[in-house]
Amino acid sequence: MSFTNPPSPLAPAVYLVGAGPGDPDLLTVKAQRLIAQADVVVVANSLVPPAILAGVRPDAEVVRTANQTLETIVPLMIDRVRAGRSVVRLQSGDPSLYSAIHEQIEALVAADIPFEVVPGISAFQAAAAHLGVELTVPGGVQTIILTRIGGRTQVPEPEALATLAAHQASLCLYLSARHVTTAQAQLLTHYPPDTPVAVCYRLGWPDERVVVVPLSEMAQVTAAEDLIRTTLYVISPALKAIGGRSRLYHPEHDHLFRPQQP
Template sequence: MTLSTSETPASGSFALCPKVYILGAGPGAPDLMTVRGQRLLQQADVVVYANSLVPPQILEWTRDDAEKIGTASMTLETILPVMIDRVRAGKSVVRLHSGDPSLYSAIHEQIQALAEAQISFEVVPGISAFQAAAAQLNAELTIPNLVQSIILTRISGRTDVPKTEELASLAAHRASLCLYLSARHVVASQTQLLQHYPPDTPVAVCFRIGWPDERIWLVPLAEMVEVTQRENLVRTTLYLISPALAAAKARSRLYNPEHSHLFRSRERVKG
Protein backbone atom coordinates (compact mmCIF):
# COMPACT_ATOMS: atom_id res chain seq x y z
CA MET A 1 0.00 0.00 0.00
CA THR A 2 1.32 3.41 -0.96
CA LEU A 3 0.39 6.43 1.14
CA SER A 4 0.74 9.95 -0.22
CA THR A 5 -0.51 13.44 0.45
CA SER A 6 -1.54 16.08 -2.01
CA GLU A 7 -0.30 18.97 0.08
CA THR A 8 3.25 20.23 0.47
CA PRO A 9 3.21 21.64 4.03
CA ALA A 10 6.92 22.43 4.03
CA SER A 11 6.49 24.94 1.22
CA GLY A 12 4.94 27.49 3.55
CA SER A 13 1.52 27.81 1.93
CA PHE A 14 -0.91 25.06 1.00
CA ALA A 15 -4.61 24.51 0.56
CA LEU A 16 -6.29 21.75 2.52
CA CYS A 17 -8.23 19.02 0.81
CA PRO A 18 -11.69 17.93 1.94
CA LYS A 19 -10.54 15.08 4.18
CA VAL A 20 -9.85 14.28 7.83
CA TYR A 21 -6.46 15.25 9.26
CA ILE A 22 -5.83 13.26 12.45
CA LEU A 23 -3.46 15.58 14.29
CA GLY A 24 -1.44 15.23 17.47
CA ALA A 25 -1.61 18.44 19.51
CA GLY A 26 1.48 17.57 21.52
CA PRO A 27 1.61 17.61 25.33
CA GLY A 28 -0.21 20.91 25.78
CA ALA A 29 1.95 23.98 25.12
CA PRO A 30 0.92 25.53 21.78
CA ASP A 31 4.53 26.10 20.74
CA LEU A 32 5.27 22.39 21.14
CA MET A 33 2.93 21.55 18.29
CA THR A 34 4.63 20.84 14.97
CA VAL A 35 4.72 23.53 12.30
CA ARG A 36 2.63 21.27 10.08
CA GLY A 37 0.05 20.96 12.83
CA GLN A 38 -0.14 24.71 13.27
CA ARG A 39 -0.69 25.20 9.55
CA LEU A 40 -3.44 22.61 9.51
CA LEU A 41 -5.26 24.31 12.39
CA GLN A 42 -4.86 27.72 10.79
CA GLN A 43 -6.63 26.60 7.62
CA ALA A 44 -9.08 23.90 8.72
CA ASP A 45 -12.78 24.46 8.14
CA VAL A 46 -13.74 22.21 11.04
CA VAL A 47 -11.83 21.24 14.21
CA VAL A 48 -13.09 18.20 16.10
CA TYR A 49 -11.05 18.16 19.30
CA ALA A 50 -10.73 16.25 22.56
CA ASN A 51 -11.63 19.20 24.78
CA SER A 52 -11.00 17.28 28.02
CA LEU A 53 -7.38 16.64 27.01
CA VAL A 54 -6.40 19.48 24.66
CA PRO A 55 -5.86 22.86 26.39
CA PRO A 56 -7.92 25.77 25.00
CA GLN A 57 -4.76 27.69 24.07
CA ILE A 58 -4.23 25.24 21.19
CA LEU A 59 -7.41 26.54 19.54
CA GLU A 60 -5.85 29.99 19.20
CA TRP A 61 -4.29 28.66 15.98
CA THR A 62 -7.72 28.16 14.39
CA ARG A 63 -9.64 30.51 12.12
CA ASP A 64 -12.31 32.65 13.77
CA ASP A 65 -14.93 31.22 11.42
CA ALA A 66 -13.85 27.57 11.80
CA GLU A 67 -16.43 25.24 13.28
CA LYS A 68 -15.12 23.87 16.60
CA ILE A 69 -16.62 20.72 18.09
CA GLY A 70 -15.55 19.35 21.49
CA THR A 71 -15.84 15.59 21.83
CA ALA A 72 -15.53 15.03 25.59
CA SER A 73 -19.21 14.07 25.92
CA MET A 74 -19.46 12.33 22.53
CA THR A 75 -19.05 8.70 21.48
CA LEU A 76 -17.48 7.31 18.33
CA GLU A 77 -20.98 6.81 16.93
CA THR A 78 -21.64 10.55 17.14
CA ILE A 79 -18.15 11.80 16.26
CA LEU A 80 -17.74 9.85 13.03
CA PRO A 81 -20.93 11.06 11.28
CA VAL A 82 -19.91 14.65 11.98
CA MET A 83 -16.50 14.22 10.34
CA ILE A 84 -17.89 12.21 7.42
CA ASP A 85 -20.69 14.70 6.74
CA ARG A 86 -18.32 17.68 6.78
CA VAL A 87 -15.84 16.05 4.39
CA ARG A 88 -18.64 15.06 2.01
CA ALA A 89 -19.73 18.70 2.11
CA GLY A 90 -16.29 19.64 0.79
CA LYS A 91 -14.78 20.80 4.07
CA SER A 92 -11.39 20.06 5.65
CA VAL A 93 -11.60 18.50 9.10
CA VAL A 94 -8.86 18.38 11.73
CA ARG A 95 -9.44 15.65 14.30
CA LEU A 96 -7.29 16.99 17.14
CA HIS A 97 -5.92 14.56 19.71
CA SER A 98 -3.59 15.22 22.63
CA GLY A 99 0.03 14.07 22.50
CA ASP A 100 0.91 11.83 19.57
CA PRO A 101 -1.83 9.91 17.73
CA SER A 102 0.18 6.69 17.75
CA LEU A 103 -0.18 6.36 21.56
CA TYR A 104 -3.46 5.59 23.36
CA SER A 105 -5.53 7.83 21.09
CA ALA A 106 -8.09 5.34 19.72
CA ILE A 107 -7.39 6.42 16.15
CA HIS A 108 -7.32 2.81 14.91
CA GLU A 109 -11.09 2.51 15.11
CA GLN A 110 -11.56 5.94 13.53
CA ILE A 111 -9.25 5.08 10.64
CA GLN A 112 -11.11 1.83 10.00
CA ALA A 113 -14.47 3.58 9.93
CA LEU A 114 -13.23 6.41 7.69
CA ALA A 115 -11.76 3.89 5.26
CA GLU A 116 -15.02 1.95 5.16
CA ALA A 117 -16.87 5.20 4.43
CA GLN A 118 -14.32 6.00 1.68
CA ILE A 119 -13.29 9.21 3.42
CA SER A 120 -9.71 10.34 2.82
CA PHE A 121 -7.58 10.90 5.91
CA GLU A 122 -4.02 11.70 6.94
CA VAL A 123 -2.24 11.23 10.27
CA VAL A 124 0.07 14.01 11.48
CA PRO A 125 2.32 13.21 14.47
CA GLY A 126 2.79 15.20 17.64
CA ILE A 127 5.24 15.28 20.55
CA SER A 128 4.36 12.78 23.25
CA ALA A 129 4.22 13.59 26.95
CA PHE A 130 7.20 11.35 27.73
CA GLN A 131 9.37 13.39 25.37
CA ALA A 132 8.25 16.70 26.85
CA ALA A 133 8.76 15.37 30.38
CA ALA A 134 12.29 14.19 29.63
CA ALA A 135 13.07 17.62 28.18
CA GLN A 136 11.78 19.35 31.32
CA LEU A 137 13.98 17.06 33.39
CA ASN A 138 17.00 17.79 31.15
CA ALA A 139 17.29 14.03 30.84
CA GLU A 140 18.38 11.57 28.18
CA LEU A 141 16.54 8.28 28.71
CA THR A 142 19.20 6.17 26.96
CA ILE A 143 22.55 6.38 28.77
CA PRO A 144 25.54 4.31 27.49
CA ASN A 145 26.27 1.21 29.58
CA LEU A 146 23.24 1.93 31.80
CA VAL A 147 19.99 1.82 29.84
CA GLN A 148 19.40 1.66 26.08
CA SER A 149 15.69 0.91 25.79
CA ILE A 150 12.51 2.88 26.39
CA ILE A 151 9.23 1.11 27.16
CA LEU A 152 5.92 2.96 26.72
CA THR A 153 3.12 1.14 28.51
CA ARG A 154 0.20 1.25 30.94
CA ILE A 155 -1.16 -1.01 33.65
CA SER A 156 -4.42 -2.93 33.21
CA GLY A 157 -7.49 -0.93 34.16
CA ARG A 158 -10.77 -0.63 32.32
CA THR A 159 -8.73 -1.60 29.29
CA ASP A 160 -6.73 -4.76 29.91
CA VAL A 161 -3.20 -5.13 28.58
CA PRO A 162 -2.21 -8.46 27.00
CA LYS A 163 -0.86 -11.07 29.41
CA THR A 164 2.52 -10.89 27.66
CA GLU A 165 2.71 -7.17 28.50
CA GLU A 166 1.92 -7.23 32.21
CA LEU A 167 3.78 -4.44 33.99
CA ALA A 168 5.84 -6.77 36.18
CA SER A 169 7.22 -8.62 33.16
CA LEU A 170 8.17 -5.37 31.43
CA ALA A 171 9.78 -4.07 34.63
CA ALA A 172 12.13 -7.04 34.54
CA HIS A 173 14.07 -5.28 31.77
CA ARG A 174 14.86 -2.31 34.07
CA ALA A 175 14.65 -0.07 31.02
CA SER A 176 13.45 3.54 31.00
CA LEU A 177 9.76 2.87 31.51
CA CYS A 178 7.12 5.48 30.68
CA LEU A 179 3.87 4.60 32.41
CA TYR A 180 0.72 6.19 30.99
CA LEU A 181 -2.90 6.17 32.20
CA SER A 182 -2.09 4.48 35.50
CA ALA A 183 -2.52 7.04 38.30
CA ARG A 184 -5.77 5.43 39.47
CA HIS A 185 -3.89 2.15 39.83
CA VAL A 186 -0.69 3.51 41.34
CA VAL A 187 -0.60 1.03 44.25
CA ALA A 188 -0.68 -1.95 41.89
CA SER A 189 1.80 -0.20 39.59
CA GLN A 190 4.34 0.45 42.33
CA THR A 191 3.97 -3.10 43.66
CA GLN A 192 4.72 -4.62 40.26
CA LEU A 193 7.57 -2.24 39.50
CA LEU A 194 9.25 -3.01 42.84
CA GLN A 195 9.46 -6.67 41.85
CA HIS A 196 12.39 -5.73 39.61
CA TYR A 197 13.45 -2.08 40.07
CA PRO A 198 15.34 -1.18 43.27
CA PRO A 199 13.29 0.97 45.70
CA ASP A 200 15.63 3.94 45.16
CA THR A 201 15.14 3.95 41.36
CA PRO A 202 14.24 7.55 40.38
CA VAL A 203 10.65 8.18 39.30
CA ALA A 204 9.41 11.42 37.77
CA VAL A 205 5.74 11.90 38.59
CA CYS A 206 4.57 14.26 35.86
CA PHE A 207 1.20 16.02 36.05
CA ARG A 208 -0.29 17.81 33.02
CA ILE A 209 2.98 18.14 31.15
CA GLY A 210 2.95 21.14 28.84
CA TRP A 211 -0.06 22.79 30.52
CA PRO A 212 0.17 26.06 32.49
CA ASP A 213 -0.26 24.15 35.78
CA GLU A 214 2.35 21.48 34.97
CA ARG A 215 4.10 19.91 37.97
CA ILE A 216 6.87 17.31 38.28
CA TRP A 217 8.01 15.46 41.41
CA LEU A 218 11.27 13.48 41.26
CA VAL A 219 11.18 10.80 43.96
CA PRO A 220 12.41 7.25 44.67
CA LEU A 221 10.18 4.48 43.38
CA ALA A 222 9.30 3.57 46.97
CA GLU A 223 7.54 6.97 47.29
CA MET A 224 5.57 6.83 44.04
CA VAL A 225 2.26 5.97 45.75
CA GLU A 226 2.77 8.49 48.55
CA VAL A 227 3.28 11.43 46.18
CA THR A 228 0.40 10.42 43.90
CA GLN A 229 -2.07 10.10 46.77
CA ARG A 230 -0.84 13.20 48.62
CA GLU A 231 -1.30 15.33 45.49
CA ASN A 232 -4.58 13.61 44.58
CA LEU A 233 -3.40 12.71 41.09
CA VAL A 234 -6.02 10.62 39.32
CA ARG A 235 -5.64 11.57 35.66
CA THR A 236 -3.35 13.34 33.15
CA THR A 237 -0.36 11.88 35.01
CA LEU A 238 2.69 10.21 33.49
CA TYR A 239 5.37 8.29 35.38
CA LEU A 240 8.96 8.05 34.11
CA ILE A 241 10.79 5.24 35.88
CA SER A 242 14.45 5.13 34.91
CA PRO A 243 17.97 4.76 36.27
CA ALA A 244 18.86 7.40 33.68
CA LEU A 245 17.27 10.06 35.90
CA ALA A 246 20.14 9.68 38.35
CA ALA A 247 22.91 8.67 35.99
CA ALA A 248 26.53 9.30 36.82
CA LYS A 249 28.83 10.98 34.32
CA ALA A 250 28.95 8.93 31.11
CA ARG A 251 30.20 9.28 27.56
CA SER A 252 28.85 7.79 24.35
CA ARG A 253 31.01 6.62 21.49
CA LEU A 254 29.33 8.89 18.96
CA TYR A 255 31.62 11.92 19.41
CA ASN A 256 34.56 10.08 20.93
CA PRO A 257 37.86 10.80 19.09
CA GLU A 258 38.59 7.07 19.08
CA HIS A 259 35.32 6.28 17.30
CA SER A 260 35.40 6.30 13.50
CA HIS A 261 32.38 6.16 11.19
CA LEU A 262 31.28 7.06 7.68
CA PHE A 263 31.80 10.80 8.16
CA ARG A 264 34.83 10.74 10.44
CA SER A 265 37.79 8.42 10.21
CA ARG A 266 40.05 7.81 13.19
CA GLU A 267 43.00 9.03 11.14
CA ARG A 268 41.33 12.38 10.41
CA VAL A 269 40.56 12.90 14.08
CA LYS A 270 44.12 12.14 15.16
CA GLY A 271 45.54 14.30 12.38
Protein backbone atom coordinates in the same frame (compact mmCIF):
# COMPACT_ATOMS: atom_id res chain seq x y z
CA MET B 1 1.08 31.18 12.94
CA SER B 2 0.93 33.93 10.31
CA PHE B 3 1.14 33.65 6.54
CA THR B 4 2.49 36.28 4.10
CA ASN B 5 -0.08 35.11 1.54
CA PRO B 6 -3.41 33.40 2.24
CA PRO B 7 -2.80 29.64 2.53
CA SER B 8 -4.16 27.29 -0.08
CA PRO B 9 -7.40 25.60 0.97
CA LEU B 10 -7.01 22.15 2.47
CA ALA B 11 -8.32 19.22 0.51
CA PRO B 12 -11.55 17.76 1.96
CA ALA B 13 -10.24 15.04 4.30
CA VAL B 14 -9.82 14.17 7.95
CA TYR B 15 -6.45 15.16 9.40
CA LEU B 16 -5.69 13.25 12.62
CA VAL B 17 -3.32 15.71 14.26
CA GLY B 18 -1.18 15.21 17.36
CA ALA B 19 -1.59 18.31 19.55
CA GLY B 20 1.35 17.43 21.79
CA PRO B 21 1.24 17.34 25.59
CA GLY B 22 -0.36 20.78 25.97
CA ASP B 23 2.19 23.52 25.27
CA PRO B 24 1.19 25.32 22.04
CA ASP B 25 4.88 25.95 21.30
CA LEU B 26 5.36 22.18 20.96
CA LEU B 27 2.92 21.87 18.05
CA THR B 28 4.68 20.88 14.86
CA VAL B 29 4.77 23.46 12.06
CA LYS B 30 2.49 21.18 10.03
CA ALA B 31 0.00 20.92 12.89
CA GLN B 32 -0.08 24.73 13.21
CA ARG B 33 -0.69 25.08 9.48
CA LEU B 34 -3.52 22.56 9.43
CA ILE B 35 -5.21 24.10 12.48
CA ALA B 36 -5.00 27.55 10.85
CA GLN B 37 -6.52 26.32 7.57
CA ALA B 38 -9.15 23.79 8.65
CA ASP B 39 -12.86 24.37 7.99
CA VAL B 40 -13.75 22.19 10.98
CA VAL B 41 -11.73 21.44 14.13
CA VAL B 42 -12.87 18.46 16.18
CA VAL B 43 -11.04 18.60 19.50
CA ALA B 44 -10.72 16.26 22.47
CA ASN B 45 -11.17 19.25 24.78
CA SER B 46 -10.74 17.36 28.05
CA LEU B 47 -7.17 16.54 26.99
CA VAL B 48 -6.23 19.44 24.70
CA PRO B 49 -5.98 22.88 26.39
CA PRO B 50 -7.79 25.91 24.91
CA ALA B 51 -4.49 27.62 24.01
CA ILE B 52 -3.95 25.04 21.26
CA LEU B 53 -6.99 26.48 19.46
CA ALA B 54 -5.61 30.03 19.32
CA GLY B 55 -4.75 29.68 15.63
CA VAL B 56 -8.17 28.39 14.48
CA ARG B 57 -9.86 30.46 11.78
CA PRO B 58 -12.57 32.76 13.19
CA ASP B 59 -15.13 31.27 10.79
CA ALA B 60 -14.16 27.63 11.41
CA GLU B 61 -16.56 25.23 13.09
CA VAL B 62 -15.15 23.97 16.43
CA VAL B 63 -16.62 20.74 17.79
CA ARG B 64 -15.69 19.75 21.36
CA THR B 65 -15.94 16.02 21.97
CA ALA B 66 -15.26 15.46 25.69
CA ASN B 67 -18.87 14.33 26.23
CA GLN B 68 -19.25 12.44 22.95
CA THR B 69 -18.53 8.92 21.71
CA LEU B 70 -17.15 7.79 18.35
CA GLU B 71 -20.72 6.96 17.32
CA THR B 72 -21.34 10.72 17.04
CA ILE B 73 -17.82 11.99 16.33
CA VAL B 74 -17.01 9.85 13.28
CA PRO B 75 -20.32 10.40 11.42
CA LEU B 76 -19.90 14.15 11.96
CA MET B 77 -16.41 14.08 10.41
CA ILE B 78 -17.62 11.96 7.49
CA ASP B 79 -20.54 14.32 6.90
CA ARG B 80 -18.31 17.41 6.85
CA VAL B 81 -15.80 15.86 4.41
CA ARG B 82 -18.60 14.73 2.08
CA ALA B 83 -19.82 18.33 2.16
CA GLY B 84 -16.41 19.40 0.79
CA ARG B 85 -14.91 20.63 4.06
CA SER B 86 -11.55 19.90 5.67
CA VAL B 87 -11.59 18.43 9.18
CA VAL B 88 -8.78 18.51 11.72
CA ARG B 89 -9.26 15.98 14.51
CA LEU B 90 -7.02 17.19 17.36
CA GLN B 91 -5.68 14.37 19.54
CA SER B 92 -3.56 14.90 22.65
CA GLY B 93 0.09 13.90 22.49
CA ASP B 94 1.05 11.73 19.54
CA PRO B 95 -1.67 9.84 17.63
CA SER B 96 0.33 6.61 17.68
CA LEU B 97 -0.06 6.28 21.48
CA TYR B 98 -3.35 5.61 23.28
CA SER B 99 -5.29 7.92 20.98
CA ALA B 100 -8.08 5.62 19.69
CA ILE B 101 -7.29 6.51 16.08
CA HIS B 102 -7.32 2.84 15.05
CA GLU B 103 -11.10 2.60 15.20
CA GLN B 104 -11.52 6.07 13.66
CA ILE B 105 -9.33 5.07 10.71
CA GLU B 106 -11.29 1.83 10.22
CA ALA B 107 -14.54 3.82 10.02
CA LEU B 108 -13.06 6.40 7.64
CA VAL B 109 -11.70 3.68 5.34
CA ALA B 110 -15.07 1.91 5.35
CA ALA B 111 -16.74 5.20 4.36
CA ASP B 112 -14.11 5.90 1.66
CA ILE B 113 -13.04 9.13 3.39
CA PRO B 114 -9.44 10.28 2.83
CA PHE B 115 -7.37 10.89 5.95
CA GLU B 116 -3.85 11.79 7.02
CA VAL B 117 -2.08 11.20 10.34
CA VAL B 118 0.17 14.02 11.61
CA PRO B 119 2.51 13.10 14.49
CA GLY B 120 2.96 15.14 17.65
CA ILE B 121 5.25 15.33 20.67
CA SER B 122 4.39 12.69 23.26
CA ALA B 123 4.32 13.31 27.01
CA PHE B 124 7.36 11.13 27.66
CA GLN B 125 9.43 13.36 25.36
CA ALA B 126 8.15 16.52 27.05
CA ALA B 127 8.95 14.98 30.44
CA ALA B 128 12.54 14.20 29.47
CA ALA B 129 12.99 17.74 28.14
CA HIS B 130 11.51 19.25 31.30
CA LEU B 131 13.88 17.16 33.44
CA GLY B 132 16.86 17.90 31.22
CA VAL B 133 17.77 14.25 30.76
CA GLU B 134 18.42 11.67 28.08
CA LEU B 135 16.49 8.45 28.70
CA THR B 136 19.11 6.27 26.95
CA VAL B 137 22.49 6.65 28.65
CA PRO B 138 25.42 4.45 27.49
CA GLY B 139 26.45 2.01 30.18
CA GLY B 140 23.22 2.55 32.08
CA VAL B 141 20.08 2.09 30.01
CA GLN B 142 19.49 1.75 26.26
CA THR B 143 15.80 0.91 26.05
CA ILE B 144 12.59 2.91 26.52
CA ILE B 145 9.31 1.10 27.23
CA LEU B 146 6.02 2.95 26.75
CA THR B 147 3.17 1.15 28.48
CA ARG B 148 0.21 1.28 30.86
CA ILE B 149 -1.21 -0.91 33.59
CA GLY B 150 -4.43 -2.80 32.95
CA GLY B 151 -7.63 -1.10 34.07
CA ARG B 152 -10.91 -0.94 32.21
CA THR B 153 -8.72 -1.46 29.16
CA GLN B 154 -6.75 -4.63 29.82
CA VAL B 155 -3.22 -5.26 28.57
CA PRO B 156 -2.16 -8.61 27.07
CA GLU B 157 -0.67 -10.99 29.63
CA PRO B 158 2.84 -10.95 28.07
CA GLU B 159 2.83 -7.17 28.58
CA ALA B 160 2.08 -7.31 32.31
CA LEU B 161 3.88 -4.52 34.14
CA ALA B 162 5.89 -6.89 36.34
CA THR B 163 7.13 -8.66 33.19
CA LEU B 164 8.23 -5.43 31.55
CA ALA B 165 9.84 -4.21 34.77
CA ALA B 166 12.28 -7.12 34.57
CA HIS B 167 14.16 -5.19 31.87
CA GLN B 168 14.88 -2.30 34.28
CA ALA B 169 14.70 0.02 31.27
CA SER B 170 13.45 3.61 31.14
CA LEU B 171 9.77 2.81 31.58
CA CYS B 172 7.15 5.46 30.80
CA LEU B 173 3.82 4.61 32.41
CA TYR B 174 0.71 6.19 30.92
CA LEU B 175 -2.94 6.11 32.06
CA SER B 176 -2.16 4.45 35.37
CA ALA B 177 -2.66 7.00 38.17
CA ARG B 178 -5.89 5.37 39.39
CA HIS B 179 -4.02 2.08 39.82
CA VAL B 180 -0.72 3.48 41.07
CA THR B 181 -0.53 1.31 44.20
CA THR B 182 -0.77 -1.85 42.10
CA ALA B 183 1.68 -0.40 39.56
CA GLN B 184 4.22 0.43 42.26
CA ALA B 185 4.02 -3.08 43.72
CA GLN B 186 4.62 -4.66 40.32
CA LEU B 187 7.51 -2.34 39.50
CA LEU B 188 9.17 -3.11 42.84
CA THR B 189 9.44 -6.77 41.87
CA HIS B 190 12.42 -5.78 39.71
CA TYR B 191 13.39 -2.12 40.18
CA PRO B 192 15.25 -1.15 43.39
CA PRO B 193 13.09 0.94 45.80
CA ASP B 194 15.35 3.97 45.32
CA THR B 195 14.94 4.01 41.53
CA PRO B 196 13.99 7.60 40.58
CA VAL B 197 10.46 8.20 39.32
CA ALA B 198 9.33 11.44 37.71
CA VAL B 199 5.66 12.01 38.52
CA CYS B 200 4.44 14.33 35.76
CA TYR B 201 1.00 15.96 35.96
CA ARG B 202 -0.52 17.82 32.98
CA LEU B 203 2.76 18.38 31.16
CA GLY B 204 2.70 21.54 29.08
CA TRP B 205 -0.43 22.93 30.75
CA PRO B 206 -0.34 26.12 32.88
CA ASP B 207 -0.81 24.03 36.06
CA GLU B 208 1.91 21.50 35.18
CA ARG B 209 3.58 19.74 38.11
CA VAL B 210 6.66 17.51 37.98
CA VAL B 211 8.34 15.92 41.00
CA VAL B 212 11.03 13.24 41.19
CA VAL B 213 10.71 10.73 44.04
CA PRO B 214 12.00 7.23 44.86
CA LEU B 215 9.90 4.41 43.42
CA SER B 216 8.93 3.42 46.96
CA GLU B 217 7.11 6.78 47.31
CA MET B 218 5.36 6.87 43.91
CA ALA B 219 1.91 5.88 45.20
CA GLN B 220 2.17 8.01 48.32
CA VAL B 221 3.00 11.18 46.37
CA THR B 222 0.24 10.47 43.84
CA ALA B 223 -2.35 10.19 46.63
CA ALA B 224 -1.05 13.24 48.48
CA GLU B 225 -1.26 15.36 45.33
CA ASP B 226 -4.65 13.85 44.37
CA LEU B 227 -3.45 12.91 40.90
CA ILE B 228 -6.08 10.68 39.32
CA ARG B 229 -5.71 11.50 35.63
CA THR B 230 -3.43 13.17 33.03
CA THR B 231 -0.39 11.84 34.90
CA LEU B 232 2.69 10.21 33.41
CA TYR B 233 5.29 8.28 35.39
CA VAL B 234 8.86 7.99 34.11
CA ILE B 235 10.74 5.25 35.97
CA SER B 236 14.37 5.26 34.95
CA PRO B 237 17.95 4.77 36.12
CA ALA B 238 18.74 7.67 33.76
CA LEU B 239 17.17 10.10 36.23
CA LYS B 240 20.23 9.77 38.45
CA ALA B 241 23.92 10.16 37.65
CA ILE B 242 25.07 6.89 36.04
CA GLY B 243 27.96 8.09 33.87
CA GLY B 244 28.63 6.66 30.45
CA ARG B 245 29.58 8.23 27.15
CA SER B 246 28.35 7.62 23.64
CA ARG B 247 30.89 6.30 21.16
CA LEU B 248 29.48 8.53 18.43
CA TYR B 249 31.59 11.59 19.28
CA HIS B 250 34.46 9.76 20.97
CA PRO B 251 37.85 10.54 19.37
CA GLU B 252 38.61 6.82 19.11
CA HIS B 253 35.42 6.15 17.14
CA ASP B 254 35.88 6.49 13.39
CA HIS B 255 33.11 6.45 10.79
CA LEU B 256 32.34 7.61 7.24
CA PHE B 257 32.48 11.32 8.09
CA ARG B 258 35.35 11.08 10.56
CA PRO B 259 37.96 8.58 9.30
CA GLN B 260 40.52 7.21 11.73
CA GLN B 261 43.58 9.43 11.95
CA PRO B 262 46.98 7.84 11.25
